Amino acid sequence: MEATISMLLELVKPGETVIVEYETSYVPELILKLVADYTKENNVPFVIDDYFDSLYTLLAHYDIHDLDVDIGHSYVLKVGGRNEVGGTVKHVKFHPDPRVLLMNYNENFLPSIGTETPAINLVLGFESALYFVRDIRDFYRLLLGLQRYVGNKRRKAFYILHSEFFANLPRYILPELRRIATSLWTVKSYPAGISVSVLKSPDMGLLGRQFNIDIGGVVSGER
Amino acid sequence: MESVRSSTATANDIRKILDEIRFGSFALIENYSTVGSDLTLYALLNYTYERSLPVIVEDIFDAFAGYVRHFEAMGLAPPMDHVGVLKVGGIDDIGHVVYKLQFEADPTLYLQKKEKAIAEAMGDDRYAYIVTGFERLFGFQRDVKEVYVIVNHLRKNLGNERRLTISITEGNVIEGFPTNPLPLIEDVATSVIELHDHEDLVRLDLKKSVFNILGGTKKLFVRPADVVGWW
Numbered sequence: 511m512e513a514t515i516s517m518l519l520e521l522v523k524p525g526e527t528v529i530v531e532y533e534t535s536y537v538p539e540l541i542l543k544l545v546a547d548y549t550k551e552n553n554v555p556f557v558i559d560d561y562f563d564s565l566y567t568l569l570a571h572y573d574i575h576d577l578d579v580d581i582g583h584s585y586v587l588k589v590g591g592r593n594e595v596g597g598t599v600k601h602v603k604f605h606p607d608p609r610v611l612l613m614n615y616n617e618n619f620l621p622s623i624g625t626e627t628p629a630i631n632l633v634l635g636f637e638s639a640l641y642f643v644r645d646i647r648d649f650y651r652l653l654l655g656l657q658r659y660v661g662n663k664r665r666k667a668f669y670i671l672h673s674e675f676f677a678n679l680p681r682y683i684l685p686e687l688r689r690i691a692t693s694l695w696t697v698k699s700y701p702a703g704i705s706v707s708v709l710k711s712p713d714m715g716l717l718g719r720q721f722n723i724d725i726g727g728v729v730s731g732e733r
Numbered sequence: 734m735e736s737v738r739s740s741t742a743t744a745n746d747i748r749k750i751l752d753e754i755r756f757g758s759f760a761l762i763e764n765y766s767t768v769g770s771d772l773t774l775y776a777l778l779n780y781t782y783e784r785s786l787p788v789i790v791e792d793i794f795d796a797f798a799g800y801v802r803h804f805e806a807m808g809l810a811p812p813m814d815h816v817g818v819l820k821v822g823g824i825d826d827i828g829h830v831v832y833k834l835q836f837e838a839d840p841t842l843y844l845q846k847k848e849k850a851i852a853e854a855m856g857d858d859r860y861a862y863i864v865t866g867f868e869r870l871f872g873f874q875r876d877v878k879e880v881y882v883i884v885n886h887l888r889k890n891l892g893n894e895r896r897l898t899i900s901i902t903e904g905n906v907i908e909g910f911p912t913n914p915l916p917l918i919e920d921v922a923t924s925v926i927e928l929h930d931h932e933d934l935v936r937l938d939l940k941k942s943v944f945n946i947l948g949g950t951k952k953l954f955v956r957p958a959d960v961v962g963w964w
Contacts, residue, residue, distance in 0.1 A: 526806055646872050654795050654824055661802045681909030682872060689903055690799050692806045694767055709930070710767035712807040714958035717768070718933030 513721035515544040516552070518706060521716060524628040524663040527656070528693040531673040535699045538634065538670050539568050540725055543579045545632055545668075555629035556584045556597075557622050557665065562604075563591035564635030585622045585629075587615065589639065598622075606642045608652035623664050631667040637675040640683060649683065657690045702726050741934065741956045744963040750926075750953075751780050753943065754899065756859060757892040758923035763904040763915070766935050769928030770865075770901050771803045772960045777863055777899060778811035779964040786897075787860045788816040789851055794836070795823035796866025802827070809961060817854050819847065821866075838873050840882040855895075864900040868907035871914050880914045887921045933957070 522528055532538065542565075549556035558565055558581070565586065572579050586596035589611075590604035600618045605611045623629040643649045659667065669687070673696075676684040688694050694710035703725035708716045754760050764770040774797075781788050790797050797818060804811060818828040821843070822836030832850040837843040851862070874880050890896065904927065907915050919925050925941040937953040 523806055650794055650869065650872075657795055657799050657802065658825060660799065661805050682906045683909075685903060685905035685909060688767070689770070689906070692803055712803065714768070714807075714961060717957060 511719075511721060513706075513723055515548050515723055518721055518723065519545070519548060519630065519666070521711075521713065522666045522693065523712060524666055525661045526692040526712065527660045527667045527690065528669065528695060529688055529691040530668050530670045530695045530697055532670070532697045532699075533672070533674055536571075537697050537699050537704060538564075538672075539571055540699060540704050541668075541670060541697070542568050542581075542632065542634075543572075544723065544725070545630055546579055546581045546584070549630050550580060550583050554627050555623050556581070557619075557629045557631040558584050558586045558596060559589065559631065559633040559636070560586050560591065560596065561589045561633075561635035562638045563593050564638075566591070566593035566595050568634070569595055587618050587622060589615070604639075604642075606644060606648075608643070608648050608655060611639075612652070612655040620664075628663060629665040631665045633667060633669045636669055637671055640679055646680075649680075649686075653686055653690060660690060660692060741954045741959065742937075744959075746953065747776060747955070747960075747963075748780065751777075754897055754924065756897050757894050759887060759891060759898045759900070759921065760924045760926070761918060761922040762899065762901045762926050762928065763907075763940075764901065764928045765904045766928045766930040768957055769930075769935050770903065771800055771807070772935065772955075772957060773901055773928070774800050774863070774865070775804065775809060775811050776960060776963075777861070778813065778816065781861045782812040782815055786815070787855065787858050789819055789831070789855055789860055789862050790816055790828065791819045791821060791847070791862070791864045791866075792823060792828075793821045793864070793866030794869045795825040796869065798823065798825035798827040800865065807961065811964070819850055819854065821847070821870075836873075838875075840870075840874065840879050840886075843870075844883070844886050857895075859895050860897070862896050862898045864898070867900045868902050868910070871907060871912060872910045874912055874914075877912060880912050880917065884914065884917050884921055887918065891921070891923070 582597050584597040586599045587602050588594065588599050589602045600622065602614045602618050643652060692712050696707045696709060698705050703723050706721045708719050711717055762773055792798060813828055816828060817831040820826065820830055820833040831854040834846050834850060871880060907913060919941065927938040927940050929936045931954060934954045934956055937955060939951050
């Protein structure tokens with residue numbers, strides 16, 4: 511069915527961890543724009559976890575096409591990478607040992623979000639962090655650290671994951687991420703927008719449903 | 734599809750299946766669906782409560798904690814007063830934790846300590862023993878020899894009249910490990926049920942079973958929204 515980004519984001523409950531899978535396309539760019547506009551217009555705290563310059567890459571694509579995306583109101587937790595972009599940027603030192611990485615992350619995450627409206631937490635480039643996981647023990651340390659955030663009602667988290675990436679990682683990794691998540695979406699782009707299929711949700715009524723979000727006006731600034 | 738839809742399972746169908754699981758047996762639930770594990774655990778917690786059957790949950794690496802966090806997001810609060818939790822590794826203590834085991838990669842040590850903890854927690858009661866995160870244990874086994882140690886332990890417990898064992902296992906995870914032991918475990922299991930997504934339904938494939946329900950069918954369709962309404 512036709513939908514708007516506010517409808518879709520409001521179907522997600524505070525505390526949820528949503529895995530959003532896409533294949534090579536402009537899906538991450540489009541999601542960034544939709545969420546940036548939504549959070550700005552509705553005064554929703556906007557937190558971006560930016561692994562290894564992923565956010566910079568998306569913004570560079572907007573620049574090249576002379577398109578605008580305003581993320582001045584965002585709070586960026588920058589993990590690794592060099593190019594600082596976004597509103598308030600906090601550095602989380604990347605460390606290949608997940609115990610250290612999670613400690614660094616936890617110190618920065620809670621202060622970044624307010625206590626009233628749950629924040630929208632967009633996670634970009636998390637796949638890259640998985641490349642640095644040395645063994646299965648480290649992977650589970652990271653996974654269980656992420657699971658501790660599931661149910662934290664101060665945020666709704668969206669992990670934007672390039673699904674083709676996982677073909678090069680041990681096969682249990684993607685199923686484990688899908689398992690700990692409360693929701694699983696696959697997103698495809700089509701000329702006029704994106705379509706979101708709901709494969710997993712705590713709301714049983716949403717299972718198997720598809721939402722199309724028209725995007726033409728959003729990107730060309732005609733809204 | 735219409736015929737599938739009109740014949741989705743009822744709460745009584747599920748109760749009948751669960752009634753067939755005997756003490757001393759080992760039921761393996763392999764989940765390949767998105768919400769199947771959450772719903773299975775939800776059904777088991779309610780079913781055992783109805784039957785006044787005490788439960789010990791083995792929570793390997795916070796798998797149970799993860800499912801309970803999902804219940805909260807789903808707005809569900811299954812009964813947990815009859816449930817003791819045995820933690821194996823992990824950092825997230827959810828439920829009534831009766832014992833915490835350090836994770837041991839050596840299965841011989843782990844199995845001994847685990848059995849001792851269960852014996853202390855359950856005394857002389859008959860109980861349901863629900864294992865969550867069983868697959869994760871196998872991710873840490875370096876060779877087939879260690880896998881055999883665990884499988885032999887399962888075999889040894891077949892016929893343990895005080896215990897009804899149900900393992901909720903993530904199929905895609907266990908098949909992703911280098912030592913994929915699934916066929917070995919299936920051979921030891923008394924019954925094997927696979928869960929798959931089927932459009933907006935969950936399909937139960939009774940892969941290995943003595944269940945005789947709905948006229949001997951091997952497949953059963955469940956509407957997830959129904960399950961959360963049954964209790």
